[in-house]
Amino acid sequence: MSTAVTLRNGVETNNAMAKRRKLEDTFSNKSKKPVEKGHKANGERDSIKDKCGLKKNQFGDLSNGFMSNGDWRKRWDKGQTKFHKPTYNDILLSYYDAMVNGKTKCRVFVPLCGKSVDMKWLLDKGHSVVGCELVELGVQQFFREQDIEYIVETIPSLTNGKLYKGVKHDIRIYTCDFFELNSTTTEGKFDCVWDRGSLAAINPSDRSRYHDVILDLLDENGRYLLDVFEVDHTNFAGPPNSFVKEDLHNLFAERCNVEDLKTRDAMNPWAKSWGVEYFIECVYMISFK
Template sequence: MDAEFWLAKWDRNEIGFHAQHPHDGLVQYFPTVCVPPGCHVFVPLCGKTLDIHWLVKKGYTVSGVELSRRAVEQLFDELEIQPVISSLTTDVTVFEGDGLRIFVADIFALTPSMLGQVDAVYDRAALVALPAASRAEYAQLLVGLSQCATQFLICVEYDQIKLSGPPFAVMESDVEHYYARYYSIKSISRYPVANGIKGKVPGYEHIWLLKPSEVRS
């Protein structure tokens, strides 16, 4: 899944991952188990998710990163926010307005100083969008970028033999493999996905809360 894969998806409007309502788990759990309104939330690989609409309307300050400029233009249009657009580097452009800031970039081009201090990370369809070969590097990057901020992580679990991703199956052992060095990991909710993964194979969504450990190695 290189950049061309995702940019082509946006260009062809093949965005089956884009949900038509904010994620139920976000609405139900995020303000109480993760961080309250007013906090700064980082949304990696954000697309034009309605989760950002919900977070902004709840009073969170939101930063995101997304490869596709088309997606980010649509996000601001749909929110009816007129962005101020500036180039930070040749590879990183930023759209800003009304408590929302989205970097148009490959997440691997972001630095902690560009992002600044964040209170929490909201990862829905980001870790699971990446193939196994780049997931560990992404997880490590996210820990560094967010300076080990609390994470609200939504994974999908299914038999990877029966279906190729994305979304890729990320099981409990994978979450532990990527994050147990940095976080205490708590299961918040696990439930079957209605109609299965991509309507094809049975699977579950699993919501995790990752809280920074006292002692980090």
């Protein structure tokens, strides 16, 4: 079943409003209820020391939900990258115009980009694309699979940092720890940020740090298109980690306007295999006040 909110000029249709109310009635209590042994509704993670508190993650391993940099490298090495989608993301396609806000030549940042084909789509639209990915293997695969010639530079200001640059294409991808990035390192700020599940993938304890990096990179007139999830953590460790609407607003509302764009039931066979009762996709547009 797929339940989506339809917007016309930023306003939901009566039919969509009815669907949204039904979705919220079904899931709101579950998504806001604190869950023991692993996750709380506010996104903070409890300390889990005993094996009884471990749950399965999306990779099928018992986990406390915490992912280190080494854990992410291990997933790429093992080819456990089912989170990568070979097609353009429909959220990006739907809200692209709102994100670029009338600009024809934007500087677009894609955090924790992996080998996302969305970067090639944005590149083909005439934009300058900059990504950041911890795992170098994913970046190498992107350039190879998209048949883009590249060069590699070392970035002394970043720990083990490198910059993959297209030779004939206006794309650059930093391979480094995301939290080391700043607008000086990236040689300027960005008109747009396209965040497909990046904020949902990081450890909940790092959300404030993530917020600080993103807002440092975003231009004062920029638009931040964000795609996150509300996930049942009763039996599922994550990532993705649940991010309820109240927490998202609390994280950004002091400095930013947060526009709710879309809420839909995103349950699919893969998510169902995690043992979750609900998997809700939530889309927001964030801009400075």
